[in-house]
Amino acid sequence: MNCADVLVIGGGIAGMSAAAALAGHARVLVLEAEQAVGYHSSGRSATYYHFGIGNRAVRAMTAFSREFFEQPPVDFADQPFCRPTPALFVARPSMVEALAALEAEMQLFTDTIERIDEKGMLAMVPVLKTGGDDIVKGVVDYGGRRLDADRLLQAYARRVKHGKGDTVIGARVAGIDYKAGLWQVTTERGQQFAAPVLINAAGAWADHVAGLAGVRSLGLEPKRRTVIMFDPPKGIDASEWPFVKATVDDFYMIPESGRILASPVDEVDSPPTDAQPEEYDLALAAWKVEEYTTMTVPRIQHRWAGLRSFVSDRVPTAGFAPDADGFFWLAGQGGYGLQTAPAMAAIVSALVTGGSWPEGLAAFGLTPDQVLPDRLVGREVSV
Ligand SMILES: Cc1cc2nc3c(=O)[nH]c(=O)nc-3n(C[C@H](O)[C@H](O)[C@H](O)COP(=O)(O)OP(=O)(O)OC[C@H]3O[C@@H](n4cnc5c(N)ncnc54)[C@H](O)[C@@H]3O)c2cc1C
Structure with missing residues (x-):
């Protein structure tokens, strides 16, 4: 059994950016079903950043993310991830x-x-x-900006590796149990992983992954x-x-x-x-x-x-499931998962580590209730 502080299921832009944000604080393992990260939605986008898409919450995340793309932290990248278009x-x-x-x-x-x-x-x-x-x-x-999605994904992967984390490819999660405060995950090949926090960043499969864990679905529509x-x-x-x-x-x-x-x-x-x-x-x-x-x-x-x-209101969702301890949703990025990734990663970091809500997002009018899964699944059920 490989133990970690956080398991992330899904090596798309959502999972990799979240893992990178946490890798400095915790041992994070990303489990990706395919033989490479970014194989599904994250590798098939138009790689564009603009305000003409989504609703107000999405625009707030987009606005927050701009600085990261234009001036990434010096220890993360030495060039912008975007060019004016x-x-x-x-x-x-x-x-x-x-x-x-x-x-x-x-x-x-x-x-x-x-x-x-x-x-x-x-x-x-x-x-x-x-x-x-x-x-x-x-x-x-x-x-408007053209994003360099490949370089961004690789930079996130490097950050995970240089932190306390790792990315395991070819690791399709097939079974999930919750025992003694740990999420225990088994892949199709029989590898086993465990951690107290499980981040579900499985893209179009996120509801399926929740089903494996016995967690109520978000009603995700691919x-x-x-x-x-x-x-x-x-x-x-x-x-x-x-x-x-x-x-x-x-x-x-x-x-x-x-x-x-x-x-x-x-x-x-x-x-x-x-x-x-x-x-x-x-x-x-x-x-x-x-x-x-x-x-x-x-x-x-x-x-x-x-x-x-x-999800039904088309706002990307991040937060602990109200019905399962330590099960964290990171899903529903719709058509804006690249341009909102830095904002979503900042939200994950704040919510998983118990930090405060990012001030920059509050300044653009985005509040936790707009992104937490509670708005979609209610609070009454507990596992
Ligand atoms: C045609 C198109 C154009 C787009 N254009 C843009 C754009 O211009 N700008 C923008 O910001 N966004 C755009 N998007 C949206 C963007 O691509 C998505 O929002 C984003 O990629 C979603 O990222 P993700 O990590 O959630 O999903 P994904 O990239 O799909 O990652 C999920 C990962 O989870 C893995 N997984 C699933 N189940 C399991 C399991 N059981 N075990 C282990 N791993 C599992 C999958 O293999 C996959 O790699 C576009 C999308 C498309 C399709």
Whole structure:
């Protein structure tokens, strides 16, 4: 039996950032089912940071996280984890009201928002379809950032290793018992681990892991999202284009390694699984490109899908389960698990070590009751 102070199930961005935050205080073991960290959602994202997604709680976490990405602690990384890449939110006539509401929400958290007219939008992205029933209004967030998710994940893994922790890959947790104040975990291969605190950061599988432990589920809903990559039209350099997103959730695109990454912003219910793109969603992605731009997609060069998992109020959840001692939820990061990871890690650190709620999060209006699992499962049951 390998004993630790904290076991973390799941080596995605949630589990690795939490483990890194705790590794200085405690012996932390991360148990990851796959042969590498970041194999599932964390390795399939668009790696973008912006205020045009989520609700107010998510924006507060996003705002808090910016400093970490831009100026990571010197003992953690010697370069920022992001580079400036503006976000352009576009609206057709039917979306103009929604764009105004989005602009007002974003302005609560950043002073980097500006309106832009059709000419300005075309100067940024010459292929946009504008005027008439097409795009007529736009708002730019100059605070948008492209994140270096791989480097971030590796930096968290290094911090775990250099602290008192370790990451065990190929360790799919198959059984969980609670005995004498310890969570005792058995993997499919029969390895055994134990600790008084168990952090459930299993992404789309978090409710399944809770089930193994006899803990009440959060009602997590994994939803599949599809991404395509294609070449820009001949002679067009897209490398300096912003992230372009429709105000209603049906399209985004961003330049990526000389190509264009686009998504129909699909949210298809899925069981927790190794998500793969479906033909319908690939066709939808290509069609949306043609709806919002003058480009066509003659050939999809690369495609993938991943799961974004939400609880009912779409606020990422962190905190001890009200119905099981030492069982800590870290789940429901939805479509913003990368851009909110530093905030979530700070919350984990405070709640697990008994520290005080991060002042920076309070300053952005985020309070514990908004993220604790109690809001979803109630307090009355105890194991
Ligand atoms: C197409 C797409 C685009 C996205 N774009 C962005 C973006 O631009 N910006 C942003 O911030 N977010 C984005 N996201 C969301 C982001 O990727 C997720 O919120 C985040 O990766 C969730 O991290 P996680 O660690 O909770 O989950 P995961 O990365 O899925 O990690 C969970 C881990 O738990 C492991 N696990 C599960 N069960 C067990 C078990 N029994 N034993 C051991 N290990 C187990 C899994 O193998 C997995 O590695 C996007 C997501 C998708 C799919």
